[in-house]
Amino acid sequence: MTTIILIAVAAGFFLWSLIKSRKKTKESLKIAKGLFISTAIQIVGVLALVSLFLAIIPPELIKKVMGGANEAVSVLWGSLIGTVTIIPAFIAFPLSKQLMEAGAALTAIAAFLTTLTMVGFATFPIEKEYFGTKFTIYRNLFSFFAAIFVALLMGVML
């Protein structure tokens, strides 16, 4: 259902663009093509690795770590895993769905998604170069707790 909405949004935007400017629309299609090819290659690689990983790791383990009886612990695991991994956010969503089907808690997945994009263990040295140590430590620390906070609230609301 949402896929249909997605396609409808894309088609609507595209039509609007086509009416507004034929040239700009052509430009955007060129970019979209390049974007599609480069992303597709990346995605195929990551998805293949993730599938292999899921085939090797028993679902019980995922359930134990990210969907245990103690939800706070699962959320903590979710946010820790999100902090140390760097995968494109694109791939994180199908992966999250898969993890949830394997038994991961909704809250743990929410925490995982937020820390994945906001908190970066691997990007720490890059951020430090731009903004200094103090900024980087505090931003990542606060974002980490914000992610946990949002996840726990989502658990209450959903």
Added chain:
Amino acid sequence: MMTFIKKHKLITIAMLAYLITLIVSPEIFINAIKQNSAFLLEMLEILPPIMVISSLISVWVPNDVIIKGFGNTSGIKGKLFSILIGAFSAGPIYAGFPVAKTLYDKGASVGNVVIILSAWAVVKVPMYLVETSFLGAAFANTRYLLTIPLIIVLGYLMQRIVKRKDIPVSELDNEITEIYENLPQRNCGACGYTDCHDFAKAIKEGEAKMDECKILSRSKEIV
């Protein structure tokens, strides 16, 4: 062959991993392939419309338009603009570092820099659509509604703690920065690199050429 491996590290690793699995345990191999094809089919449905939307945003909302509108860096308007910069930009958070730093050098506050980076990470139009498709609208809406106010709180907290003297003024790598500034900074990824900064680095190291940038070569065609 070598350049293929270098450019597509992930897929090379994946192929090797599958080869090893096939030898060690054909059963796991078959399971993984099954899992993989389900994944891929789902991605194939979603990827093309997302790409169309992303690139239309790139064409219609160029970075410099938003950055020019950023003139007012204080108050609610500044915060709103900060979120918009993040939401309409492409690429992962580390692609946002150079952009946010440029705005900081032009006078944006520490708090707004934090808001830009956080929004860059979490508040994304195309990503929101992907999230809705896979995890449902209720999940995505709640996560966004809770995160956005928190991002503003985060900016406020950081503003109080981190002072301007804590942030280095040093230029990173002059040559890379110079190349980077001549790029469109759209982080469209059409050149095969994750973002413009990666591409600039590759140009400096002689791995890539400026005219591999799809946007630049496009504007040349028009001239």
